[in-house]
Amino acid sequence: MNNLVIWPIIIPLLTGISLIFLQKNRVAQKSVAVMGSLISLFYALFLAYQVKTGGILVLQASAWQAPFGISLVADVLATLLVVTANVVATACLYYSFKVIDRKQEQFYYYPFLFFLLTGVSGAFLTGDIFNLFVFFEVMLMSSYALIVFGGTKPQLRESVKYIAINVLSSALFVMAVGYLYSVVGTLNMADLAVKIKEANQVGLLNTVAMLFFIVFALKAALFPLFFWLPGSYSAPPAPIAALFGGLLTKVGIYSLIRVFTMIFAYNTGYTHTFLIWVAGLTMVFGVIGAVASMDVRKILAYNIVSAVGFMIMGLGVFTTVSIAGAIYYMIHDMIIKAALFLLGGAVITVAGTANLNKMGGLIKNHPTLGWLFFTAAVALVGIPPLSGFTGKLLLIQGALGAGQYWITGISLTVSLLILFSVMKIFLYGFWGEAKTSLQVKQGSTKGLLWPTALLIAISLFLGLGTEFFYPYVETAAQQLTDPSDYINSVLKE
C-alpha cells in the first residue's frame, strides 16, 4: 500500500472540479489553474525521484489484493511520462491564457484541460488493463470536449469523425479485454505477465495481441490507422492541438510499449517483426504527408505520425537499448511537438494564415519567434546538442546492435526528410519577401513565446544533460525488458 501513487491523478482532478465552480470568475479561475498545475508538476517530480531511489511503488486501490482489485503502479517509465505530461500541460495552460477568449472560458475550457491531464496520468500509472481503458475514456471524453472548442465549422466536421473513430476503437478495446480475460482469466498487468506464459495458447493470444495492437495503433496513429490524425489535429486552436499532439498519441504508444514488452512478449518473432514493418511504413507515409503539405498545421500533424514510427521501431527491435531509445525519444517528442504546435499557433497568429504560400519574411518583425521555431525544428530532427539526438542515437544503436539494418536506413532517410519538411516552414514563413497584404493585421506574440521557450529549454536540458537523465531512462527500459521487479512489487503484497 502506498498512497503516493494516487495523487498525480487526484490533484488535476480536484483542480478541474474546483474550476467548474469558478466558471464565472476569470481571475480566480486562472489563479487556481496555475496553482493546480504547479502543485501537480512538482508532485510528479517528487514521485519520480521517490520511484528512482526507492523502487517501484504500488497502490492497491480500496485494499483489494493484487490480481483482484485495481493496482496503480508507479515504475520509472510511468513517472517519467507523468512528469513530461505535466510539463506539457502546464506550458499549454500558460499559452492558453493568451489565446482562449472569455467566451470559451465560460464553456469550461480549463476544467476539461485538467480532466485530460487526469486521464493521461491515470493511463500511465494504472496497472490494470481494464482500468487503462477507463482512463483512456476519461482522456478521450475531455478531448472530445476540447476538440470542438470554439465550434468553428472545420472543428465540428473533424470532431464528428474523430469521435466516431474513437468510439469504434473503444468498442474494440472492450472486445480485446473480453478475449484476453477468457483466455488468461486475469486483467492485472503483472498477473498477466506471469500467466500468459503458462496459458500456452499462442495462436489465440496472437489474435488478442493483434486486436490490442489495432486499438492502440488507432490512438497512436500508426500506419495504416493514422488517416484521422492530420485532419483532427489541425482543426482545434493551437494550445489544444499542442496538448493532443504532445499527449494523446503518446498514451497510445505508451500502452503499446507496456503491453508488448510485459505481456505479449512470448512470441516476439511474430509480433515484434510485425511492429518493425509497421514502424517503417508509418515513418515513410508520415513524412511523405509532411513534405507534400503546405499548411503549417498539417506539416506538424504529419510529423507526429512519422515520429510515432521511430518510437515503435524501438519497441519492435526489442532490446534494452532500443527501448531506452524509444522512451527517450517519446519524452523528447512530447515536449518538442507541443512546443512546435504552440509555435505554429504563434506563426499563424502573426501571419493571419496557415498557408505557407501566403506567408513570408516573418523574421524581420518577429526574430525571437523565428529562432525559437528554428531551434525547435532542429531539435525535432535530432541535431546534437538538443534532445532529439540522444533518442535517435539510442534507437539506431539498438537497431544496428540487433542487426536490423534496413529499418535503420529507412529511419535515417526519413530523418532527413523531416528536416526538409520543418525547414520548409522556416524557409517559406520566415525568410523571403514579406507579403505586403498581411502587414496590415499582424497579430502579436506577446505572452505566447515564453511557454514555448520553456519547453525548448527543457529540450536543451534533455540533450545536454543526457548524463544526468539517461540513468532514469535506462532503469525504465530495464524494468520493461525484465518485468520481474514490476511483477514482484505488484503481487508480493
Next chain:
Amino acid sequence: MELLISLLVGFLFASAVYLMLSRNILRIIVGTGLISHAAHLLLMTMGGLKRGATPFLGQGATAYTDPLPHALILTSIVIGFGVTAFLLVLAYRAYNELGSADINDYRGLAEDE
C-alpha cells in the same frame, strides 16, 4: 447458450457496421451504440454464461457467476452512455452549423476556406 449469444453478437456487429457505413450521421450514432452493445454482450459471453446464480458472493453461497465481466460491462455502459449523449449533442450542433446530416458534406479540409 454461448453459441446463441455469439451469433447474436455477430448479428449486432454486422448491423452496427452496416449502420456506421451509411451516410446519415444519426445512423452512424445508432451504429456506434449498437457496436458497444455488441462488445458488452461479447464481454459477458467471454466471462462464461451461467444461470441460476447472481454475481454476488455472499456468505455461504454455493454458486455464483464471475462478477468481473459484469463490473466491466457496467463501467463500459456508463462510458458508452456519456459518449453517445455527447455525440448526439455534437451531431445536433453540426447539423445546425453545417446544415446537413449527410456525412459526405462533412468533407473538405481547412485549406478550402
Next chain:
Amino acid sequence: MKTNNLILQTITKFVAFILLAYSIYLFLAGHHKPGGGFIAGLMTSGALVLLYLAFDLKTINRALPYNFRNLAGIGVLTAVLTGVGGPVLDYPFLTHSFGYVNLPLLGETEWATAVIFDLGVYMTVIGITLTIILAIGEDS
C-alpha cells in the same frame, strides 16, 4: 405554440413522483441488490425530463432553479473526496468502511461509506444528463 397536453400533464403529476420514489428505492437498494447511484440517477433524470416535456422549460426552471452543471461538479467532488478519505486516514485510496448501528425505529441498520460515493455518482449522473438534454432543449 400552445398545444393541449392536459392528459400528459395530469399523468406526469403522478408518474413523476412514482419515478422519483422508485429512484430513491433503487439508490438505497444498490448496496446489496441490483440498483445503485448510476441507475437511480438516470431514473431521477428521467422523471425530471418527463416534467420538462409535460410542462415547459420556463415553468420547470422556476420550480427547480438549479444549475445542473454545478450539481455534476458537486457529485464528482463528493465521490472523489470519499476516495481521498482513505489516504487521509492512512488507508489505501477508495477504501470503504461499514458497520451497524441501532436506530430507534428501524432496529439494527447497516451504514456504509460507499453510500456517500454512490450519492456522488447519483448527483453526477443527474447533472450531466440534464445538462446534455437541456443543451439541446434550450436551443430553439
